[in-house]
Amino acid sequence: MKNSIYQGGRHQEIIQLFAETFPFEEDKKEGSLIGKLAKDLLENTSNQYLKVFISMHEGVISACVIFSKLRFKQNHTNAWLLSPIAVKPTARGKGIGTNLIKYAHGVLRNGGVQIVTTYGDIRFYSKVGYKPISTKIIQAPLTIGCPKCWIAQSLENHEIKPITGKTYCVEAINDTRYW
Template sequence: MSSEMIALFTQTFSDSEGEAEGKTIGLLVGDLLTTTPEQELKGFVAKQGERLIAGVLFTPLSFENGEVGYLLSPMATLTECQGKGVGQALINFGLEHLKQQGIELVFTYGDPNFYSRVGFQQVTEAQFKAPHTLSFPHGWLAQSLAGELTPIQGSSSCVQGLDSPAYW
């Protein structure tokens, strides 16, 4: 499954952002799948028959005060399957799974217009510090799976695969 997952992300990001970005995200997915402890990595896929058409990964985002949320990154839906609700349904499935496991906070770094459709809202680094300086602060998003968003003071850290300023 990991080679299929890497291929999905590489192709999707190559189509939308160019070949170099596709390779970068493919490598990121490979790193996340191989370096993140199995019990911490939450991955979900959507298939059409035997074909993988969408995937999303969630990994821990730990705060200085001991609180742990999860970070949705990355997410991909094959270009020809976009605009049909597949990605949103997959994210909602993943969020429900996290909620059932007692996870209360989920973050992502992406397009507010897309992620607001699945419950995310823009937050600031004053509310929740990202692991690295954000190149697009308006893309820092969060949602509470247990009520209201309550800011957390102090720094945060992510898993090894995402721990590079290049992704932020």
């Protein structure tokens, strides 16, 4: 597997990866919903607010993780949201997703990103350093139904300090269906 920053030109392959990966997770509706999210992020979000990383094997994208910029009303912390991530079902259980996220974190850290967040399963994301975070520390952009699923980590290796005020995500993920 070779991890890299996505350079473009393979949007359809990435969209298909997300659409095909998620029906195995819960149901067919989620696959089309997450495929739509990937499409909206890739096609409608400015590159300055989007970071996409892929893992390739024999010329095929086996995994993809997308980060989008988080902004705060009263703060200039450089924070990004991990969502979504997909690993081909046939490639799961081999550490590909974990390695891709670690690679992405290194690139983001080197680019000055201070904090990464996501809304997901702590059992998976704890493997790459995420910990539950109170919405009193960083407010989620939308109302969340699972407070223990709002998780984050500092890429600067110190405790995350509270960020007051409203948090904003990119338009593509600013939809309650994803939260």
